[in-house]
Amino acid sequence: MSIGNSPEDDRPSIGRALQQARIATGLTVEEVSSSTRVRIPIVHAIEEDDFSRCGGDVYARGHIRMLARAVRLDPDPLIAEFDAEHGGRPAPTPAAPLFEAERIRSEPRRPNWTAAMVAAIVAVVGFVGFTLFSGEDEGSGSGSANVAEGSTPDKTTPKPTATKPADPKPAPSESAIAAAPRDKVTVRLSATEGKSWISAKDHNGRLLFDGLLAQGDSKTFQDKERVDLVLGDAGAIDLFVNGKKVDDQFESGQVERLSYTKGDPEVG
Incomplete structure (x- = not known):
């Protein structure tokens, strides 16, 4: 001893x-x-x-x-x-095996040939009727055909509707915020490798966001001078500044405090 x-x-x-x-x-x-x-x-x-x-x-x-x-x-x-x-690292939750989904999937249904035949007959009858109707219309010889409004497609160029279509959710890529205004600093965060807590403030220190960014989610922040960031797990985040991807090699679990201005990432 x-x-x-x-x-x-x-x-x-x-x-x-x-x-x-x-x-x-x-x-x-x-x-x-x-x-x-x-x-x-x-x-x-x-x-x-x-x-x-x-x-x-x-x-x-x-x-x-x-x-x-x-x-x-x-x-x-x-x-x-x-x-x-402190009890070691938490074990990652394993993804459910693909064969589990296959095992619970119901038996494939057999094709309904009767319904398919009925649909084909209806389509043929409709096509023949439309052809005969169009032939009678052309044989009338008059410029004012007796066709119900909307039965034939309008050949004029349709006017654009006033309703603005919903903007599609941009994919996290180098062009995701390529149209970022030059008179502001635009920062986009995408959680591609996992979830991460993030915090964002403007140049006056006003809190823009403070919370958890789940995997697959994105957040975009703008300010006229500067955006300050804190990334709880920088390795899980793809970072775009003023339309360009920041290629810093952040490690998983690494905490990063970052600041970007209108000239970044060239001067960042």
Whole structure:
């Protein structure tokens, strides 16, 4: 039996390891907060092993990953230690197998040949009647044919209706907001890889949206000067700014705080 603490007992906690690495690299909490966009109170709390201010385990993992990279630490062991202390990552819900749908599907119905025959006979009779009626109409020789209004198609160009058709839901692509006005900043978010909490504010700090964006949903924001974003899971989001897709390689679970103006993404 050995006396004393094992090497694992001497290993610093997650917060202590991040703090020691930050001090060793000569960085202040303010500098780490500026480079990672993690607020100063949250940085202090994490260094004290308090993850309650992160907003949940998903965001806590993202904060740990960003802080570790800022102070030149390998984030994977810290994430593994966090998972071990907090019950591990939640297991993804498996999709229902395709054969389950096949198994509950009802037996295919046999084609109703009787109905098909009746429909064909009605179509033939209708065509013959229309042909005979058209022939009598042409043989009348008069310019004013006795045809009921609307029985023949109007050959004049139809006038456009005043009702504006509903705009189709745009697909998330580089052309999705290609017509964005140049005098404003237009930002579009599409949750293509999963759901993510997002927050959007205008240049005055007014909250435009704060909530969960489900997979497959999209949100578009506009302002005359600037749009500020917070992405809870940046890896799940496709981002379009002023009609162009932003190709940043965000990782799953990564928290991002972003700001865009009218000149972005060229100057962003």
